[in-house]
Amino acid sequence: MTPRELIATEIRSRWSEFPLTVEWPAPDRLRIDVGEGSTAVDIAEWLVDERGFVFAGMAVREHRRYWRIHYLFYDHGIPGLWIQVSSDTSREQPLIPSLASRVHAADWHEREAEDHFGILFEGHPRLGDFVLHDEEWPEGISPMRKSFDASERILSRGTRPDWSPRRILQEPGAFAMTVGPIYGGLSEPVHFLLETTGENVVRAFPRLFFKYRAIEKRAEGLDVNGALLLAERFSATTAFASSFAFCQAVETMADIEAPPRARTLRVLLAELERLRRHVGSIRGICGSTALAVAESRAGYLEEELLRLSGEIGGHRYLFGLNVPGGLAADLADGACRLLAERLAEIEHALASLRRMLGTTSSFLDRLEEVGVVTSEEAGYHGLVGPVARASNIVCDLRAAHPYSGYERFAVAVPHEEEGDGYARLRVLFDEALESARIIRSAARDLPSGAVRTPIERAPRNAWAFGAVEAPGGASIHWLWLDEEGRVERYRIVPPSFVNWHGFHLAAEGFAFQDFPIILSTFALSVAESDR
Amino acid sequence: MAGWFLKGVALGVKTTKYPRRAEQAPGVSPGLPRPTRFLDAAQAQEVASRCPTGALSASGSEVAVDARKCIHCYRCLRSDGAAMSWSDDYDWADVPESATGQGRPLGFEPRFRRSVNILVVDAGDCGACLNEIAQLAAPQYNLHRLGFFLTPTPRHADLLMVVGPVTDAMRYPLLAAYEAMPEPKRVMAVGTCALGGSVFGPSFIAGGGVAELLPVDVEVPGNPPPPLAILHALRVVSGQIRGARR
Numbered sequence: 011m012t013p014r015e016l017i018a019t020e021i022r023s024r025w026s027e028f029p030l031t032v033e034w035p036a037p038d039r040l041r042i043d044v045g046e047g048s049t050a051v052d053i054a055e056w057l058v059d060e061r062g063f064v065f066a067g068m069a070v071r072e073h074r075r076y077w078r079i080h081y082l083f084y085d086h087g088i089p090g091l092w093i094q095v096s097s098d099t100s101r102e103q104p105l106i107p108s109l110a111s112r113v114h115a116a117d118w119h120e121r122e123a124e125d126h127f128g129i130l131f132e133g134h135p136r137l138g139d140f141v142l143h144d145e146e147w148p149e150g151i152s153p154m155r156k157s158f159d160a161s162e163r164i165l166s167r168g169t170r171p172d173w174s175p176r177r178i179l180q181e182p183g184a185f186a187m188t189v190g191p192i193y194g195g196l197s198e199p200v201h202f203l204l205e206t207t208g209e210n211v212v213r214a215f216p217r218l219f220f221k222y223r224a225i226e227k228r229a230e231g232l233d234v235n236g237a238l239l240l241a242e243r244f245s246a247t248t249a250f251a252s253s254f255a256f257c258q259a260v261e262t263m264a265d266i267e268a269p270p271r272a273r274t275l276r277v278l279l280a281e282l283e284r285l286r287r288h289v290g291s292i293r294g295i296c297g298s299t300a301l302a303v304a305e306s307r308a309g310y311l312e313e314e315l316l317r318l319s320g321e322i323g324g325h326r327y328l329f330g331l332n333v334p335g336g337l338a339a340d341l342a343d344g345a346c347r348l349l350a351e352r353l354a355e356i357e358h359a360l361a362s363l364r365r366m367l368g369t370t371s372s373f374l375d376r377l378e379e380v381g382v383v384t385s386e387e388a389g390y391h392g393l394v395g396p397v398a399r400a401s402n403i404v405c406d407l408r409a410a411h412p413y414s415g416y417e418r419f420a421v422a423v424p425h426e427e428e429g430d431g432y433a434r435l436r437v438l439f440d441e442a443l444e445s446a447r448i449i450r451s452a453a454r455d456l457p458s459g460a461v462r463t464p465i466e467r468a469p470r471n472a473w474a475f476g477a478v479e480a481p482g483g484a485s486i487h488w489l490w491l492d493e494e495g496r497v498e499r500y501r502i503v504p505p506s507f508v509n510w511h512g513f514h515l516a517a518e519g520f521a522f523q524d525f526p527i528i529l530s531t532f533a534l535s536v537a538e539s540d541r
Numbered sequence: 542m543a544g545w546f547l548k549g550v551a552l553g554v555k556t557t558k559y560p561r562r563a564e565q566a567p568g569v570s571p572g573l574p575r576p577t578r579f580l581d582a583a584q585a586q587e588v589a590s591r592c593p594t595g596a597l598s599a600s601g602s603e604v605a606v607d608a609r610k611c612i613h614c615y616r617c618l619r620s621d622g623a624a625m626s627w628s629d630d631y632d633w634a635d636v637p638e639s640a641t642g643q644g645r646p647l648g649f650e651p652r653f654r655r656s657v658n659i660l661v662v663d664a665g666d667c668g669a670c671l672n673e674i675a676q677l678a679a680p681q682y683n684l685h686r687l688g689f690f691l692t693p694t695p696r697h698a699d700l701l702m703v704v705g706p707v708t709d710a711m712r713y714p715l716l717a718a719y720e721a722m723p724e725p726k727r728v729m730a731v732g733t734c735a736l737g738g739s740v741f742g743p744s745f746i747a748g749g750g751v752a753e754l755l756p757v758d759v760e761v762p763g764n765p766p767p768p769l770a771i772l773h774a775l776r777v778v779s780g781q782i783r784g785a786r787r
C-alpha cells in the first residue's frame with residue numbers, strides 16, 4: 011500500500027462507525043464526504059495535528075436545504091497529497107460545527123464565511139465587522155447568498171465611520187493608536203489598531219477589506235472567459251499565478267492539458283512574475299529602512315523586469331496571456347533567449363545588492379531579531395510562502411505538488427530558521443535568484459509546438475480546484491460551473507489572506523518604529539487578500 | 542556607507558529622455574488598439590464583439606476605440622481571426638468634458654509650475670496602478686527631476702491621484718482626504734478602474750470611477766497606465782501641454 015492509500019485506510023478505520031464516502035479523482039487527490047455532523051472537523055483536526063497536513067482553505071456552498079462546507083488540506087510529502095473533506099449542515103440547524111476552535115488556521119475563513127453567508131459557527135467567537143465593516147453595512151446583509159441581489163447598490167453607506175476599536179489590553183497606562191486607512195506615501199488602505207503600554211506594540215490588529223470588490227460574487231453567472239478576467243485582475247502583483255490556478259481548475263474539469271510548450275512557458279512566466287514581485291518586495295524593505303540608494307537600485311531592477319515582461323509578453327504585469335488550455339499567444343524563442351541573457355545582468359546586480367545589504371550594519375540592526383515569527387506560530391496559523399519558509403516551514407507547492415512540469419526543474423526551496431525580518435529578506439533574495447535560474451533553464455530547452463489545447467467540450471455541471479505557488483505562497487482557486495457552463499461559485503484563497511492572519515505575530519512585542527519595517531518584510535498585498 | 546555612495550554613482554545615467562524625446566525602449570507600454578478599417582462590416586463586427594469591456598465599436602467596416610475602457614486583454618489582437626492594429630504609445634491622458642465644459646482653467650497657478658505635491662489614494666485598485674506610480678521614483682523615470690513630489694499628507698498636496706473604482710469602504714476616506722487639501726487643488730483619475738470601474742464596478746460594493754464622487758481634472762486611461770502615461774498626465778494637469786484630444 012502506498013503512503014497515500016494508507017492515509018485513506020486509516021481514516022476509514024478510525025471513523026468506521028460513520029458512513030464516509032472516499033474517492034480518488036486523481037492519484038494525488040483524495041475526497042472524503044462525511045455527510046452531516048462534526049466528523050469533518052474531527053478528521054480535519056487529526057490531519058493537521060497528527061499527520062502534519064496544512065489547512066489550505068475552506069469553501070462554503072449554499073444549497074436549498076443545507077450548507078456544504080469543503081475543507082482542503084495538503085502535505086509537505088513528496089509526492090504530496092491533496093485531501094478534501096466535505097460535510098453538510100442542514101439549514102434548519104442554527105450553528106455549523108467550527109473548525110477554527112480546533113485548527114486556528116481556519117479562523118479567518120470562518121469569520122469571512124460568517125459575513126459572506128450570514129452563517130454562524132459553533133464555538134467560534136462571533137466577532138462580526140470583518141469583510142463588512144459595521145459602520146458601513148446595514149445589519150443582516152449576506153452578499154454571497156444566492157438570494158442577495160448583487161445588481162443593486164445599497165446606498166446607505168459612505169458615511170463618516172464611527173468605528174472605534176475594541177480594546178483588549180487592560181493594563182494601567184495602556185493606550186491604543188489607530189493608523190489608516192490612508193497612511194504613508196504609496197500604501198494600500200488598511201486600518202491598524204496598535205495597543206501599547208509605552209514603547210512596544212503589545213497587540214496589533216489589522217482591519218482589512220477596504221478594498222473588498224466582491225470578486226467571488228461578481229464572478230457568479232459569468233462564463234469562463236469572463237471570470238478569467240476577474241481571476242487575473244483582482245491582484246495585479248500576482249496576476250499570472252492567479253490566472254494560472256484558475257486555468258488549471260478549468261483544464262481539470264475539461265480533462266485537458268496544456269501542450270508541452272505552453273506548460274514550459276507558463277513556468278517561465280510564473281517565475282518571471284515571482285522574480286519581479288520579490289524584487290519589488292525587496293525594494294519595499296529597503297525603502298522602509300530609508301536606505302535610499304538600495305531602494306533606488308532595487309527599483310531600477312524592478313522596472314527593468316517590468317519592461318522585460320512587457321517586451322516578451324506584451325503586458326508589464328503579464329495580463330492577457332493565460333487562457334484555459336494554455337496561452338493566448340506564443341512567445342518567440344528568440345525573445346525567451348534574450349530574456350535569459352538579460353537576466354544574467356539582473357542576477358548579478360541582485361547578488362551584489364544582497365552582499366551590500368548583508369554588510370550594512372545600520373540596515374541589519376533594523377531587521378535582525380525584529381519581527382520574529384517562530385516555526386510553531388507559523389505552523390499554527392498555517393502561514394505560507396516566503397514568510398513561512400523564513401520560519402523554517404519548508405513547503406513549496408512547486409516542489410511538493412509539482413504542476414505544469416515543475417518537476418523537471420528540481421526547484422530548490424530556500425528556508426531559514428530565525429523567522430525574523432532578515433530571514434524573510436534572505437528568503438526573498440534566494441527565491442528571486444532561484445526563479446532566474448529556472449527561467450534560464452526553461453528558455454534553454456523550450457519544447458516546440460502549439461501553445462493552446464482546444465477545449466472540445468466546454469465543461470458544465472462540474473467543479474475542480476487549481477493550486478499554484480504564487481509569489482506570496484500557496485494560492486487556491488475553486489470553481490463550480492452550472493449546466494450552462496457559467497460560474498456558480500468561485501472561491502479564492504490567496505496567500506496574502508492567509509499571511510495577514512498571522513501578521514500580528516511579527517508586530518507584537520516590537521517597537522513602534524519597527525512596525526513599518528516588519529510590515530514590509532511580510533510582502534503582503536491588500537488587493538489580493540481583500541479581493 | 543561609502544560603498545553605497547559609489548553604488549549610487551555607478552548606476553550612471555539611465556533616466557528616460559522623456560519629455561524631451563519619446564522613450565523608445567521596449568516594454569514601457571502595454572499599448573492600445575488603434576482605430577482600424579477591416580475588409581467588410583461582418584469582419585469589423587466580429588472583431589468588436591470580442592471586446593469584453595465595450596471599448597470597441599464597429600460602424601461599417603471600421604472599428605473605433607474608446608481608450609478609456611480598454612483593459613489590454615489583447616482579445617482583439619490575439620486570435621485566429623482579424624486583428625486590430627496596435628500602437629505602443631503612452632500619451633493617453635486627457636481632460637474630461639466635465640472639466641473643460643466648466644471652463645476650469647487647467648494647470649496650476651504659476652507659483653506651482655515648479656513643484657507639485659501629489660497625494661495618492663488607493664480606492665480599491667488591483668495593485669498595478671499603485672505599482673506603476675511607484676515606478677516613477679525608479680531611476681529610469683526619476684519623477685523629482687520634473688518637479689513632482691509624493692506627499693503622505695493631504696495638507697501639503699496640490700494634486701490628488703486616485704486609483705481604483707472607489708470601493709464603498711473608501712468613499713469616506715477619499716472624500717476626507719480631498720477636503721483636507723488646500724485650494725487650489727486638482728484631481729487625477731489614474732487607470733481604467735478610476736475612470737469607469739473596469740471589471741470591478743459599478744457593483745453593489747464598488748463605484749464606477751472617481752468622477753461619481755469628485756470633480757476630475759485629468760483622466761489617464763490604461764490598465765494600468767504605464768509610468769510614462771502618468772508622466773504625460775502630470776504634464777497635462779500642470780498645464781505644460783494639452784491632452785490627447787481623442
Ligand code: SF4
Pocket residue numbers: 574591592593594595596597610611612613614615616617618
Ligand atoms: S485589448 Fe481587450 S479591452 Fe482593449 S479594445 Fe481590445 S478587446 Fe477591448
